[in-house]
Amino acid sequence: MGNILFMLKFIIKRPIAVILTFFGLVGLGLVTFQTLPISLLPDVPIPTISVQVTYPNMSARTLENTIVKSIRQQLLPISQLKDIRSQTQDGSAVITLDFEFGTNTDYAFIEVNEQIDRITGQLPREMERPRVVKANLTDIPVFYMNISPKLAATSDKLELSDFVQSVIKRRIEQLPEVAFADISGWVGAEILIIPNEAIFQSLGLKMTDLEQW
Numbered sequence: 001m002g003n004i005l006f007m008l009k010f011i012i013k014r015p016i017a018v019i020l021t022f023f024g025l026v027g028l029g030l031v032t033f034q035t036l037p038i039s040l041l042p043d044v045p046i047p048t049i050s051v052q053v054t055y056p057n058m059s060a061r062t063l064e065n066t067i068v069k070s071i072r073q074q075l076l077p078i079s080q081l082k083d084i085r086s087q088t089q090d091g092s093a094v095i096t097l098d099f100e101f102g103t104n105t106d107y108a109f110i111e112v113n114e115q116i117d118r119i120t121g122q123l124p125r126e127m128e129r130p131r132v133v134k135a136n137l138t139d140i141p142v143f144y145m146n147i148s149p150k151l152a153a154t155s156d157k158l159e160l161s162d163f164v165q166s167v168i169k170r171r172i173e174q175l176p177e178v179a180f181a182d183i184s185g186w187v188g189a190e191i192l193i194i195p196n197e198a199i200f201q202s203l204g205l206k207m208t209d210l211e212q213w
Helices: 002-013 016-037 060-075 104-122 154-171 197-202 207-212
Strands: 046-055 082-087 092-099 131-134
Touching: 046 060, 046 104, 060 092, 060 104, 060 207, 092 104, 104 131
Parallel strands: none
Antiparallel strands: 046 092, 046 131, 082 092
16 A cells, blocks of 8 residues: 555656656557567477488388388487377388477487488488478468369379379469478379289299389
8 A cells, every 4th residue: 555655646746757757668669569570470490300201213111111210210319309200102201200399499400410411321322311301380281172083983083183283283383372282192003013922932032022123
């Protein structure tokens, strides 16, 4: 109660000082408001780093067993690593590392690159060095577009996948507001090989030999 009475006496006895202080605070607030950065997508660090592996003309199984598994084992000792997972397809793979919340992504990025450099000598010479990429809010898609064929026939899915890649994806990327368009779930043509086990055994070959070819 005494503090309130003291403030009231101060305001009554010095009205000019109080008014000047008030306008000064208002002016300072306006200047600060104009200088504050405003962004719809603020630069918030995401504790996720991905390692992109590329090796053309190699099957997904061989790539997973010979390269991706070794890289994943090399990355396990990284500090503050919460989870690690990989997704492999023919000719390429992506290893995703999730870190604990609050991890300095710059330091984690350096540590991941150091681990990749240590295992580079064990990778095939003709293979490109795995690319390390930090996650960013701009990597989050703005919208998703689901496209499906009217019929469930395989030929229709193949034609639709080719149409989406060659026409729709390119048309979307031609828009000035679009930076990148990605496709997932598309269907590609495959060749099914059924070996004759009797001939394979007579030649002294195994199924793993066929996979390496």
